[in-house]
Amino acid sequence: RARGDAGDGLDVPGHVGAVLKASAVESAAARGVLACVSGGADSIAMLHALGALRDCGGGAAAAAFELRAVHFDHRQRGERASAGDETLVQEHCAALRVPCDVIRWGHADGSGDAEDGSPREPGGGQPAYSQAAARAWRYAEAERLADEHGLALIATGHHLDDNVETVLLKLTRGVSLANIRGMDVLRGRVVRPLLGLRKRELERWLADCGLQWADDPSNADATYARRNAVRHRLVPLLEELCGGEDALLARLEEATEQSIMLRAQLDETLASSGECGSRPQQPEQPGQQVASFDVREWKLLPGDLARLDALHSYVAQATAPAVPSYAQVRALMLMLDGERPDDAGR
DSSP states (O other): SSOGGGGGTOOOHHHHHHHHHHTHHHHHHTOOOOEESSSSSSHHHHHHHHHHHHHHHHOOOSSHHHHHHEEOOOOOOOOHHHHHHHHHHHHHHHTTTEEEEEESSOOEEEEEEEOOOBBBBSOOOOOOOOOOHHHHHHHHHHHHHHHHTTTTTEOOOOHHHHHHHHHHHHHHHHHOGOOOOOOSSSEEEEEEEETOHHHHHHHHHHHTTOOOOOOGGGGGGGGGGHHHHHHIIIIIHHHHHHHHHHHHHHHHHHHHHHHHHHHHHHHHHHHHHHHOOOOOOOOSSSTTTOOOOOHHHHHHHHHHHHHHHHHHHHHHHTTTHHHHHHHHHHHHHHTTTTGHHHHHHH
């Protein structure tokens, strides 16, 4: 089931298994899954669902598969709060017989990992913390751990509310029409099996199962003011204006579908334009050199939208993990064309 309250029979393990099957990653799941577990309701529900699938050998996996967990300590909330989350995650993992690695925010190169499952204390200077840097760090560390243990998939607990917020946050920051979309259920080896479920559904299911989770303190954190404003003010308002949460989801799905079609057309245009339309490779580490950008060839691309998209792709990868806004890339495009940004539209 994609939706439904836990009280009327929501089967989270069944849902996760169906998602893995629909995403054609059954064989990959059988080769092992690394679950990213923060301690929140979403990741705890995902952990128990994966544990149930592993134990019963049903759903997506034809046989029992290896399941490991990783918990990230960002060292931003004080030792007591961080220790509480870590203890909760370790208790759930122990109950499920799931090995759990704990990785703490520190050196960006990921060196100095403990092999016995003990908390990792990276060496070197600690980089400046930001949401973008922390996100890049988590995915890089998850990739490293999955490779180290020979696991095929990395699972995260993102849910439907997260995806709605992602789309709306993009719109508030400024986004290309070809990129109005949320997170994918499957991207590379990262799978998000809860994207079809609401957070409240997961909390209801956990409560019915007698399972504890940690509340997300970022809901009251000024660092996440924009995200919290979208979650607590914008989403309820849009649901009211659209005629309910299902109506809002339908509107966003329509916009996403059209955006995906536009994205496909642009990709086809860029692919047929040779080297000037190719997308540069993502650098292995933020700040590393990326492929050069030939402005003369870029100017030969057919149409402003194709040129804007190619430029955005290059700038985004060159400045990762920072994400440039549409307005910034548009201003750069005008400068490359020899115009002043404030001349646009005159």
